[in-house]
Amino acid sequence: MRAVLQERFGPPDLLRLGEIDRPRPGPGEVLVRVHCAAVNPYDWHMMRGDPYAARLLGGMGLRRPKHRVAGIDAAGVVEAVGAGVDALRPGTPVLGFCQGAFAEYACAPVERLVPKPERLSFAEAAAVPMGAVTALRGIRTVGRVRAGHRVLVNGAGGGVGTFAVQIAAGLDAEVTGVCGAGSVDLVRALGARHVLDHAHEDFTQGTTRYDVILDNVGNYSPVRLRRVLAPSGTLVANGGGSPGRVFGAIGSMLKVAAVAAAGRRRMRPIVPATPDGPVHEDLLAVTALIEAGRLAPVVGRTRTLADTAAAVRHVEEGHSRGKTVLTVR
Incomplete structure (x- = not known):
């Protein structure tokens, strides 16, 4: 599958589009076929290994990125589920926190995903989680x-x-x-x-x-x-x-x-919304507001997966109006 890869800490220019094996969902996990992924300030901090203190806490890796594929905000369709997953089925459109979202497929624990509101496009849905x-x-x-x-x-x-x-x-x-x-x-x-x-x-x-x-x-x-x-x-x-x-x-x-x-x-x-923290109840709350017509994402710019470096640079420079979203498929 295609994925945006990073081998060492540094600026967005280090990102490259490459081919890696498709991940497999483990027990309690869901494999998502990613349609769109959003770019967050969190992403460029993780790419740069910034701040240094966070490296010591173990969340991003000490000498090189802990996760070879960046990105966490994703929207797509459930491709497969691991053992013990009953809440979501293959074919269900979802949004949520998927580590490695800048790729065609990404895995996530089932409790970090929720069904996508029907009124949202995949680009709009990807803008929601964080x-x-x-x-x-x-x-x-x-x-x-x-x-x-x-x-x-x-x-x-x-x-x-x-x-x-x-x-x-x-x-x-x-x-x-x-x-x-x-x-x-x-x-x-x-x-x-x-x-x-x-x-x-x-x-x-x-x-x-x-x-x-x-x-x-x-x-x-x-x-x-x-x-x-x-x-x-x-x-x-x-x-x-x-x-x-x-x-x-x-x-x-x-x-x-x-x-x-x-x-x-x-x-x-604010307690940060991250792929490692409890987020399921909050995701249900915001999607309920969206379904009720009381909340709507703002997508300011869309780029392709091949343009990930430029999209991350745009967010890092503080120019985003609403969310910047990558279209994967």
Whole structure:
């Protein structure tokens, strides 16, 4: 089968399209014939082995990538199932977390997949897993957004932000989205009552106090963000603003924790949505919102599997509007 391969840590240019054997599902696993896969910031961090601290934790490998085939967000059709799998059958369209998604076939534990909503194309479905689950956790689980809350989403035009704006607006919050000029109309259409162009407006210098700030960018220090939090407000940190290649988002989260302790404000990180963590209930929750017409993925750009390096570079440079998706077949 065709797959995008990486033999060592480094920039996206190291990726190459090659041929490898098709994986076989083990007990409790599902083999997915991948139709589309989404690109996440998570992917380029894994490709670069960045931050170094994460290598010591064992998630990405120490000297070379732990997984030869990158990618985790996938949508496709069940090709085969391993022993003990009853929840999904061959021929069922699915979406979810598949390690090695940048390939024609990928395996995943059955609990990391859910049926694809009929209203979504495969490209739209591939855009859902990491972005929607992270947004759901940030807005509903960690932020505990309620009707009437003032919610600010920094990075509202990106892969997580576009979902977060919709989820918060669906909870009857007053949403302010911060994004680039090219995403202003999109963010407003997704439900934001106020939209700020980050190039011209600094929300940390404003007078509005927010009940919840979801920071997907990390371009402001926790101290500056604390200025515009309501007294009982919550800053939800989505790992942005890496302070260096050594500690990366881990260092950002430690800074948030230190500022929270000093200022007696609620500042909390999102528990990352990864292929190794519990995600099934969250996937069911976001697909239920999609089926009800209350949540829709935004696909900003599609590329072919052969163009994976360019797609990853585009996401790494912070240019994504919605999700960038690879079409595999």
